[in-house]
Amino acid sequence: MLCDDPEAAAYTSDYAADGTWKDPVPAEGVTITCDAKKNTVSVTGFDYSADYVTKNGHVDRSGFYGRKLTPVAPASTRTER
Secondary structure, eight states: OGGGOTTOEEEEEEBOTTSOBOOOEEOSSOEEEEETTTTEEEEESOOTTTSOOOTTOOSSSTTOOOEEEEEEOOOOOOOOO
């Protein structure tokens, strides 16, 4: 599971004015937690309402077009059920 793997991480990528994504960087202040019984993954510390993506840019943040969050974990095989 993502949260049990020490190599798991979260990254953010800024959206650029030309419609592309900038290179991902480690997410600061983001915490990923898992509930194995519910089979859920939760993310805290990423402000979805402040980082929404828009092609016109944020009115209150000149030159900022939004940001996406990408949780990453190495591929693994799960054999137990």
